[in-house]
Structure formats: structure tokens, C-alpha cells
Amino acid sequence: MQLQILVVDDIAESREALCALVRDLGHFVVGADSGHAALALMQCSRPDAVLLDLLMPDMDGFEVTRRMRELDGGRWMPVIVTSSLQGEEHFIHALENGADDFLARPVSAGLLRAKLRHYEDVLGLQSQIATLAQRQSDILDNILDPVLTLDASGRLEEFNRAAHTLADLHGRPLAAGATCRSVFGMELTALLAQRECRLRRVGGEEFVAELGLSEWRDQDRVHFTLVLRDLTEQRQVERMKDEFLATVSHELRTPLTSVLGALGLLAGGAAGALPPPALSLLEVARRNGTRLGRLIDDILDLTKLEGDRLVLHQRPQALAPLLREALSANQGYADRAGVKLASEGLDATPVEVRLDADRFQQVMANLLSNAIKHTPAGEAVSVTLAPAAQGVRVTVRDRGPGIDPRFRARMFEKFSQADGTDRRAQGGTGLGLYITRMLVERMGGRITADDVAQGGSFSLWFPANGAAPRAGGPVVLHVESDFEARRRVAGWLAPLCRVESAASLEQAAALRLDAPPALVVGNPKEQGAPVEFCTALRRLAGGRPVLLYGDTVDRAFCDSVGLPWLNAARSGPQDLAQAVLNVLGSAARPGANNVK
Template sequence: MFLEILIVDDIFESRHELAEQVTALGHRVSLADSGMAALALLQHRLPDLVLLDLLMPELDGFEVTRRLRELTGRHWVPVIATSGLQGEEHVIQALKSGADDYLSRPVNPHLLEAKLRHYGAVLALQSRLARRAQRERDILDNILDPVLTLNASGNIEECNRSALGLLRQDGQPLRLGDACLAVLGLDLPALLAQPECQLRAADGTLRPFELGLSEWREALHVHYTVVLHDLSAQRQVERMKDEFLATVSHELRTPLTSVLGALGLLAGGAAGALPAPALALAQVAQRNGERLSGLIDDVLDLTKLEGDRLQLYLRPQPLYPLLREALAANQGYADRAGVRLLHGIPEQEAGPELRLDGERFLQLMANLLSNAIKHSPPGEAVRLIVSVDAYCARISVRDRGPGIAPAFRARMFEKFSQADGSDRRAQGGTGLGLYISRLLVERMGGRISADEPQDAGSGACFSVEFELAGRAQTEVTALPRILHIDADLEIRERVQRWLSPVALVDSAAHLGQADALLALHADTPYRLLIGSPQDQGAALAFCAGLRRLAQGRPAMLYGDSVDQAFCKEAGLPWLSPARSGPAELLAMVQQLMKPAASQQAKEQAKP
């Protein structure tokens, strides 16, 4: 690397002799005959390196070095002091004044070449690092989303240009060193657990932001990088979409009702007897019109449920009359498909009481029964099975169709989810039925699941569970509550099933959802929290959030994305699903709940 070097020496001969040596090595040279002249040159242009004589009149090399360091600030310019003096005292003083190196006069050309080569390599490395740092800074500043870097105490260490447009909770501009609580309205443990927050933008409006958080380490220090994605435009688009779907659905319903009415009259002979071919066509049109009407109803229900605008009328109702009504409503569809509906519901019996919205429960059962009929071959049977214990009622619908593809199980209760097999596609459908069913069940306080197949070709079995109303509702509190947090729906269902003999298990997909469940069941607190860091962001951050939610109650990790060493560092007990089964999980859960149960018994025994 060729350098631009400033040579400062008050003696003409030694100054030019050194300049010739430096020029011969291929470097560019500028000259100054005094300390004041050197400082004047430095005001206009900084060289790459300075060769500075220590002994000069008026302003010696020691003072020039000190002033040069004040002038250059954070920009490093290597200074090599030169002198013919003997002894180490002046070398030490030069280095204390800010010089980087020393050369004795007369200067050894080979030593000069070696030192210039060394500092050239260091300056080249510094230049590359500076360019990389500036590139990273430019990339960060050109990210449209605000990005904050926090230290382990939750204070802002660094931010990009977009973050400077945010205001603190008190309306003041964001500053480095501010606590995340002052800016985001959340302390660090809450920030690690929340998926969203409300922030005040520069225009003073509160906007929803999605939180993307990652944990990283520098030496032994923990840092957190938070990316804030403004959800305002997305939420507005979602509102517009919902309003559009609701408007279009309502507008379609009116003419469709008239069309279906006219087709029904034609098929019924109101306009005279139709020839057989015409009657068949009218019936086809009527069936497809009814299917379109069902689709419109699904879209309307979806917009209401997602917008939290669907009002449910929950009250204790006997189960068996509702099930008999659901079976009767779907009998015609089963007859046309050549499928039998089998059940063991006693005639004239009311059965247990559940707290339900009767109309929406019938809609739920219609979805499950029609799905089972649709996927059952002609001649087969769909079974409705009811099991009741002291705490809840479980209603299962089992078919003998092709079953559920393993790859589809994890997303079957999500919106617009459909298996991709050609045989399923031939049956039609929008992929909304199971999603709406899940939302309805959860809004009524129940749980929905798909049972694992007992053997190949055993079909599919969907089950819903509701707690009993009335007296049995109070008995259910005898079972402890457990909160299970896992991003995988299938694992949540499996844990729920395995632990059902000893506990009521509520499931959450992430920490934010778990926080809402804790608030919902504040009157019957959870005895144990189980969580998996898989797909939950930074594992240590998830563990911190889990401990925050536990508030001193037992908590454990259940997942294979971590190991024993990590769990020991996190201070949480751990069980590996891959190396254990339901018996091991049950034993560990019961062991962890023992201290809490003993403490509760002691509290209840106090006078």
C-alpha cells in the first residue's frame, strides 16, 4: 500500500534526506519545517502517517503530537517520532504524548521500510474495516423498519435512522440510553414475551407494531436486536378486505335467495310438471345454489369471527337434543352419498348440560358431519360417539375415508387449508370449515382435535370437548390446570390428550397467547407451565418469558430443540419428547406439581 506521509523536521538536510528515502520506497511525501507549519497542513488534509522530529524550536515534537491527537479525534494517524538523542526517557515521553512508534537518527533504511510496510498493512486493514462498518451502517439506516439494539438491562445501545422517528411514551424523542420501558412501554422480560406493542410515531399517533426479537452475544455480554414492523397498513388492508367480503356476501345473498326460491318452486311443480331431464337440471342447479349459499355463510361467519363481531349466546343446554337435531339435519346429505349415520344417543334423554350457543353448536356439528360424509366411500358409515365423565363431554365424529395426510395434520385447522390429494380436491370445499369450527369451539370455551389413526385405513376422527355446566362445572376445578406453550398444533393436542387424566391442559402457540390465557384464568391459576423454545425466537429469551409467566410456579421445557446443558444454564427442568413417552411426561408433570399441591394444602389448612 502506498502512503501519503508528512515529514516534519526543522533541519533542511535531515528533512530532505528522509524524504528521499521515503520517496524511494514509492510513497508520496509532503514536508513541514516546523511544528506550527505541520499543524497548519493538518488543518487542511490529513496524511496517512507522520514522521516527526522531536527536537524543534518553538513547538517541539511532543506538543505537536498532543495537538495532532486533539485535531484528528477518532481518526487514527500513525505518528513515528524520530530523534538522534540517546536514552529511553525521550522515547517514553513521546509515546506518552501520543506517538505510536520511534526511529533513531540516522534512520536505518531497512528498518524504515519494514515499519512503513507494517503501518501500511494496518492502515489497509483499518480502511477495509471502516468501509465494512460504514456499509453495515448504511444498510441498517436504509431499513424502513425501526431497529433497536438493547443491552442486557434493556437500555437502547444503538438504533437506525427509522427508529429516530419514534417517540417515547412521554412524547419526547427517542435517545440512546433510554430504557425500552420508556420507549416501547414494555420492560425487557415483557418485551421478550410479547409479539406486538403500541408505539407513538413522530406524528403523535399510536400505531401497532410487530416485534421481531433476536438474542446475540458479544464476548460475554448479551444483546437483543428488536425489529419493529408497522402493522397499520396491514391492519387497514385487513379491515378493507373484511368489509369488502361482508358487503359482497350480503349483496350476493339477496339475489341468490330469490334464485333458490324460484328453483325450489320449479322443482316442486309450481309452474307445472317438468319433464324428467328438466327436473334433474333444476335439482342440480338447486343443490349447487345451496352450496354457494353455504359458502357465503362461511365467508360472513369468518369475517365476524376474525373481527370479533360474532355475538354468541352461551347458556346451559342439554347435549342429546342438539346432537339428534344435527344428525337429522345431515341425514339427507348422507342418504344421497350412500353413507350411514350411526350413533348411540338414547332416545328421549336430555344428556349432560353444556354451556353452548345452540345455533353455533349445530353449525359446528354440521361442519364435522358433512366433512365425514363427504370423505366416506358409499356403503360405509360415519359414527357419532359421545363420552361423558365427571368433568367434560367429548363428542367424536369418525369416518372410514382415506384419513388425514401426516403433512396436512399440522395445518388442518388453519384458514384455507386443504389436503392436496386429487381425491380430496374432487370433493370441493374452501378450506374454511375446520378453521371456522376451531374458532367457534374456542369461543365457546372448548377444544377441538383430530385423533391419531389407530391403524392404516382407519379413516379420520375429529373430537370436540366441552366442560360440563352446573354442578359438574364446579367439580372440574378439582383437577389442576396446566398451560402448555408450543408452536406445533399436533404436539399441543398430543400433550393435552396424554395429560388429560391428571390435569386440564390449556394450549397456547406463543408467549403472547399464553399471557392472555393467564389473565383469563386468573381465578383458577395454573399449577405448571410447559413450553418448547422451537420456532419461538431466541431460546434464552423464551425461557425468560416462560419464567416471567410462571411467577414462581413450576415450569419445564418439553422439546428437542434444546439439550440438557442448555436447560441447566436456563435453570429449567427438561424432558425430551424423542426419548420419552406419555408415561415419562405424566410422571415428571406429577412430580413438578407436588410441591405446589403441598403448599396449596397447607394454605387451605390454615385457620
């Protein structure tokens, strides 16, 4: 790498000698006979390094160094002072005033070569870092979504080009140092718990944005980078889709009702007696028309639920009579399939739950029809009512082939089916469990798929008497280094308990909780050696239950340390909620770990 060196010396002979030495070393050199001349040259062309004589009549090297630093544009430029004076005091003074290095005159060619080679390497690295920083800045500025970075106190540190269109709550363009409250209308701690936020553009337009968040550290300082995606167009497309589905569904419902009515009249002999083959065909048409009607009902419910237009009429209900009614309503279907319906705990658990009775019957119809459909003839489908932590649990279990583990993580998603081919044994659209989950959650409950040895099992949990978990109820302490994972788990478990989070074991130990945790959940990832982490987690729990939740360990390791484990990569929010419910339900026994 050839450097451009500026040599500053008021004595022509020594200046030319030093310039010749620099040229011999393979570098480009420019000479200046005074400090003023050197500063004038820097206005036109900035050198890579400067060899500066300390003793000059018009302006000494100390003042030249100070003024050069004002002109370097923020890019480091090594200044090497030279002097024939004896002693080191003047060199120390030069270094204190901004010089980077020194050489005693007469200048040694070998020492100069070594120093320039060193600075050549350093300047090369500086160029690479500057190129990389510029590349990162260009990438950030070309992201179409606004990206903001806040410090730990919630003050705006930097933002990309797209964020220049945003304004604070007073309509002023964003500026470094703006507070979180002035931009988002809330403090940083509240913002970190949000998935969406409302923002304002320069000019006054307001919009809703999806909030993507990452927490990172620079040495010991915490920063939060926010990516804000405008949801206006997405919401408009969703509204158009919902309106289209609702319109089409209503338009299909009207002629289908007439068709089914006509088929019923024909089967009843309104047009005269029909031969047996015709009655058989009518039954096929009626059965498929009814199936089509259920599909239209599912689509209508889906559009209402996703559009938040479904009205629920919730009031305290005795749960046992509703379950008996559900069993009775599905008895005919079970008889035709040769499946028995059994119940347990309906008389032993007299409890009231706040819910919509009609929608609860819809939920039970979905679960029972699925269970009956997958149960072999001669086997039984069971419905169990039992108390659970701060509420009650309803379990529907079949004796079918069970749930494919690969399907478990997405089984409550829209249009999800274990067999997505056109040759699957059972029909369906994949909407039943999705609608069931949304209805249950809208009524304040939660649905989970249980891990059982045979068949499939689904559990519904509802808070007793419709009461939400008390703020002073069970405390779950979650130790996890990843901020997003902590926020995600806290949201999933919010209906069940109060979650206190910590990024490390040290932070967890420093927390001042108003009640001991009923359960400690920890992820060995990035927390040191796994065995030592588990030992420390047990010590932190103080004899209370412990659950490992992560994907960096396996079943064999967890068995070896004697702790229950849930694989985060292969489980969803329902699985975690069920695991926590299992532990909280037995937390009265110190040290009990019932999650397997």
C-alpha cells in the first residue's frame, strides 16, 4: 500500500533529505516549508500521514498538530513529530497535544521504514472498517421500513433514512435524543411489551405499525433496535379479503338453504313416492349439502373472528350440564360410527365458568366430531372434567392413531392438516381446530394438545368463575438470555400466572420478588456449562419445581440431571402452557416435578 506522506519542515535541506528518504521507501511525498503551508495543502488534499518538525518559526509543531486535528474530517491521520532536541520532554508534550508518534533527528531509515509499515497496516485496517461501516449504513438506509435504535433509558440514538418521514407526538421530525414517550406515547418498558404501536408521520398522518424488536449490547451498554412496518396496506387487504369471503359465503348460504329444503321435501314425499335408488341418491345429496353448509359456517365464523366482529354473550355457566348437552348432541354421530361416548367427573366437579354457551357447544362439537372420526368402531371417546390451577380443565380423548409429532407444532394454525394430500382418509378443511382455538381464547380460556401414549387428547382450560389469574397468584421465574424469547414466553403464560424474567442467573438472584416463584423455567443456552447451570437453577429454585425450556439440550441430558424438559423448537405456546399448568397444579408438594 503506497501512502501519501506530508513532510513539514522549514529548513529546506532537512526537508528534502526526509522527502528523499520517504520516496526511497516507496511512498508518495509532498513537502511544506511552514505550518501555514501544510494547513493550506490539507484544505486541497488530505495526506495519509504527516512527518512534522516541532521547531518552526511561524507556527510550532504543537499548534500545527492541533489545527490538523480540526481538519482531519473524523478519519484518523497519524502525525509523527520529529526533532533534534535532546531529552524526551518535548516529545511527551507533543503526544499530549495530539501527535501519535515521534522520531529523533537524524531520522533512521530503518526505524522510519518500520513505523511507516506499521501505519500502513493500521490505515489499511481503518479503510476496511470504514468501507464495512459505510456498507452497513447504506444497507440500513435502503431498508424501506423505519429502523430506530434506543438506549437503555429510552432515548433515540440513531435512525435510518426511512425514519426521517416520522414525527413525534407534537409533529416535529425525529431527532437524536428524543424520548420514547415523545415518539410512542409510552415509556420504554411498556413499549417492549407491545406487538404493534401507533406512529405519526411528518404532516400529521397516523398509522399502525408492527413492532419488531432486538436487544443487543455494546460492551456493558444495552440498546434496543426497533423495526417498524406500516400495516396500513396489509390491514386494507385483510379487510377486502374478509369482506369478499363474507359476501361469497352469504351468497352461497341462500341458494344452499333452498336446495336442502327442496331435497327434504322430495325425501318426505312432497312430489310423490320415490323409488329406493332415488331416495339413496337424495340422501347422498343431503349429506354433502349439509357438509357444504358446515364449511360455509366455518368461513363465516372465520371472517368474524379474524375481523373481531364476532359478538360473544358470556355469563357464568354451570359446566357439567353443557358437557352433557354436548355429549347428547353428538350421540347420533357416535352411534353411526360404532363409537361409545363416556364421561368422568361431571358430577364430582360442580364449577361455574364464564363463557358463551352456544360457542362452547361449537367448540365441543368440533372436538367430539374429530375424536369420533378418528376412533375405531368399538372403542370409546372420553370427556373428563377436573379442577386445575386457578380454574377447570375439560379433556376430550380418543383411541385413534394419535397426533403426528411433526404436525403438533402447527395443528392450531389455519388450514392445517396432518395429511395435506388429496388422498387423505378423513375430509376437512383444516379450519376446525383453528376456529376452536380462537373461540376458546376469546372466551378467556386456552386449548392444548396433550402428550398421551395412545390416541389423541385435547384439553380446554378456563378460569373458574371467569376470573382472571390474580396479580398475586403463582409466580413463574424465567431465566433466558434472549430478550425476544423472554417477551414471547411472558405473553404466552400471561393468562395463567405472573412471569418474572431475567437474562442470567445473576440477574435472577438479584430480583426482589414479593412471593417465592412457584416454578423456575430456564434455558441452558449461553448460560455456561449446562450441568453447572442446572445445579445453579436448582439452587435458585430453593426446592421448588424446575423446568428446562430450550433446544440446546436433549432428553438424555435432562434425564441425567433429573430435570423435566420441554423442547422449545418442537413445541408451541399450548405445549408450554400445559407443562406449566401441570407443574402449578402440583406445586403444593415442594420439589415436585411432574412435567415429562
